[in-house]
Every structure is written in structure tokens, then in C-alpha cells.
Amino acid sequence: MNDSQRPDQPRRGLGARRKQRIDDLAATSGATTVAEAGTIDDSGGVGLVASAWRRLRRNPIFLTGLAITVVFVLLALLSPWIAPHDAADNPLIDKVSRQNNPIPGPEPGFPLGGDDSGRDLLSRLLVGSQQTLLVGVFATLFGLAGGLTLGTLAGAFGGWVDSVVMRIVDVMLSIPSLLLAVSISALAARPSQWTVIIAVAVVQVPIFARLLRGSMLAQRGKDHVLAARALGVKRSAIILRHMLPNSLGPVIVQATLVLATAIIDAAALSFLGLGNPDDSKPEWGQMLGQAQQYIYDNPHLAFYPAACIIVVALGFTLMGESLREALDPKSRR
Structure with missing residues (x-):
């Protein structure tokens, strides 16, 4: 080694000793060494759905809403088999005619009692x-x-199609939702369950249309859409294969929130007497409307269906809001 290299030798030895000390400290703490600090992790990336699920499974609000929703769906699907009595039968009719109070109270086999027709309230x-x-x-x-x-037509084509569709949506949104639903239900010659479904569905159309239109307009300027146009891909293929699938995320999340609103609106229409008049097939809003004449002496007849409506709507709302925050990049923490 020549003389010009000798002054660097102590510094090189000092650097090696510092590196060794850092590696020893890293080894004791479980961290990476200095040589590994600049390496790139070769583990695979995480998709949007997987990343959202990682946050949702640690979110107590989402888990609460999911638990309520799952219990509600299971009870609804299994209700014909787990109901202790037939909802149309009146096994307590004798007690209704004997007592001054026409509402039978709880007793063995009827934990919630009966209604004014002697039917089991729990069933x-x-x-x-x-x-x-x-x-x-x-x-x-x-x-x-x-x-x-409507949202696909407005967002994909634009121009006069967008203007016509959005003006229709604006007119529908200018009318209060419940008033619009009541007006549509009142047009039916005979109220039924399907008139309630159609009335509530029409109210929800402008909400989905406006949301999807905004998502579609955002997709029109994306690189993959511009590349497909430059390659000569047909407009229908661009809309159905590129723009629409990438715009459905916010709409699906909104559907969860709208489901809670739909349950409340349907119950309101049935409460007003615009739903199915056949009480052999009970519905919570219908039961709530029938209980109003006994609200002072027997408030439990109105409390149970009202509590069910509130809890179920709350479950869908909690789940929908958590999904929206988990899938929205601006809301991620």
C-alpha cells in the first residue's frame, strides 16, 4: 500500500466499526441491518377491496352494523320456520272477547302477548x-x-342527452321523497305491496342516477379510456367494459345506505294505509299503523315494530357509512 492510501485506512476502519455497532444494535432490536435498509420489499401489493377489508374488520361501527344486518336477514329468511305460531291464526281470540282490555298480555307460549285480533305478536x-x-x-x-x-346515458354520452336526463332528475329531486312516494302510491287503483315497492323505487332513481353520472364523467378523462378511444375501440365497448365497471363502486356503497331509507319509506307508506291491506301477511309499517288506536293503553304494540324498523335501518346505515369511508381515498386514515 502506497503512502497516499495510508491516511484513509483509519477512516475506513472507523466506518467499519460504526457499521458493525449499528448492525449489533439493529440485531438486538429486531430491525433490519444497514445493508438491508435500502432494499425493496418484494411482497405483493394490496388491492382496493383487500385494503378496505383490513380497515373494516377493525372498525367497531362496521362490525356492529354488519351484525345487525346479518341477524335481520337470517330472521327474515328463517321466520316461517322459527315463528312459534302462524301469523294469520288467532289462538288468543277467546281472551280478547273475555277481557275488558282487548289486548292479551304475555303468557307462556306467547312472550310478547297478542294483538287486538288474538294473533301472536312475536310471530x-x-x-x-x-x-x-x-x-x-x-x-x-x-x-x-x-x-x-339514466346515469349511464347522461355520463357516457353527454351533450343534449346529459341535459335532458339531468333536468328530469332535478325535477324528481325537487319534490320531497316521501311526498313523491305517497303521490305515486295514491295513483294505484288498489294498494298492494308492489305499489309500495314501485313508489319507493322511483324515489331512489334520481339518487343513483346523479351519483353514477358524476362517476362516469370522472372516468371519461382517464388514461385507459383515452387509450381505448385512440385504438379505435367502439363507444359501446368503452362504456360497458371500461367506464361503467370502474364507476360502480360508489353506487354499490350508496345502495347499502339507500336500503335503510327504503325500509323507512316503505314502513311510512304502510303506516299511512297505502301498502298491502291484507294483514294476514304482516309488515312492520302496517303493524305500526294498526297499533295507533291502542297507543295509550298498550304502547308496546307500536314500540316493538317501531324499534325493529329503527334498529334495522341503523344497521344498514352504519354498514354503508363504514363502507363509504373505507373505499373513499379522502377518508382513509
Whole structure:
């Protein structure tokens, strides 16, 4: 080694000793060494859904809403088998005619008592959950289908198509939702469960249409859409294969929130007497309306269906809000 290299030797030895000390400290703490500090982790990336699920499974609000929703769906699906009595039978009719109070109280085999016709209240609540679920799900699906159609037309084509569709949506949004639903239900010659479903679905159409239109407009300027246009891909293929699938995320999350609103609106229409008049197939809103004449002496007749409506709507709302925050990049923490 020549003389010009000798002054660097102590510094090199000092650097090696410092590196060794850092490695020893890192080894005791379980951290990476200095040589590994600049390496790149070769583990695979995490998708949007997987990343959202990691946050949701640690979110107590989402877990609470999911638990309420799962219990409600299971009870609705299994209600014909787990209901202790037939919802249309009146096994307590003798006690209704004997007592001054026409509402039978709780007794063995009838934990919640009966109604003014001698029917088991618990069985009617369980069977009513199925009717409420059907109305809420079908109303949301029909509203989603109509909103997807209008939103796709407005967001994909733009121009005069967008203007016409959005003016229709603006007119529908200018009318209070419950008033619009009542007006549509009142047009039916004979109230039924389907009139409630159609009325609630029409109210939800502009919500989905406006949301999907905004998502579609955001997709029109994305690189993959511009690249597809430059390659000469047909407009229909661009809309159905590129723009629409990437715009459905916010709409699906909104459907969860709208389901809670649909259940409340359907119950309100049934409460007003615009739903199914056949009380052999109970529905929570219908039961709430029938209980109003006994609200002072027997408030439990109104409390149980009202509590069911509130708890189920709360479950869907908690789950929907948590999904929206988990999938929204601006809300991630």
C-alpha cells in the first residue's frame, strides 16, 4: 500500500466499526441491518377491496352494523320456520272477547302477548321482517336499475342527452321523497305491496342516477379510456367494459345506505294505509299503523315494530357509512 492510501485506512476502519455497532444494535432490536435498509420489499401489493377489508374488520361501527344486518336477514329468511305460531291464526281470540282490555298480555307460549285480533305478536314480528326485507331489497334493486340506466346515458354520452336526463332528475329531486312516494302510491287503483315497492323505487332513481353520472364523467378523462378511444375501440365497448365497471363502486356503497331509507319509506307508506291491506301477511309499517288506536293503553304494540324498523335501518346505515369511508381515498386514515 502506497503512502497516499495510508491516511484513509483509519477512516475506513472507523466506518467499519460504526457499521458493525449499528448492525449489533439493529440485531438486538429486531430491525433490519444497514445493508438491508435500502432494499425493496418484494411482497405483493394490496388491492382496493383487500385494503378496505383490513380497515373494516377493525372498525367497531362496521362490525356492529354488519351484525345487525346479518341477524335481520337470517330472521327474515328463517321466520316461517322459527315463528312459534302462524301469523294469520288467532289462538288468543277467546281472551280478547273475555277481557275488558282487548289486548292479551304475555303468557307462556306467547312472550310478547297478542294483538287486538288474538294473533301472536312475536310471530307477526318475525314474519313481518321477511316482508320488510322483500320490500326494501326489491325497491332498492328497481331504483338501482333505473338510476344505472339514466346515469349511464347522461355520463357516457353527454351533450343534449346529459341535459335532458339531468333536468328530469332535478325535477324528481325537487319534490320531497316521501311526498313523491305517497303521490305515486295514491295513483294505484288498489294498494298492494308492489305499489309500495314501485313508489319507493322511483324515489331512489334520481339518487343513483346523479351519483353514477358524476362517476362516469370522472372516468371519461382517464388514461385507459383515452387509450381505448385512440385504438379505435367502439363507444359501446368503452362504456360497458371500461367506464361503467370502474364507476360502480360508489353506487354499490350508496345502495347499502339507500336500503335503510327504503325500509323507512316503505314502513311510512304502510303506516299511512297505502301498502298491502291484507294483514294476514304482516309488515312492520302496517303493524305500526294498526297499533295507533291502542297507543295509550298498550304502547308496546307500536314500540316493538317501531324499534325493529329503527334498529334495522341503523344497521344498514352504519354498514354503508363504514363502507363509504373505507373505499373513499379522502377518508382513509
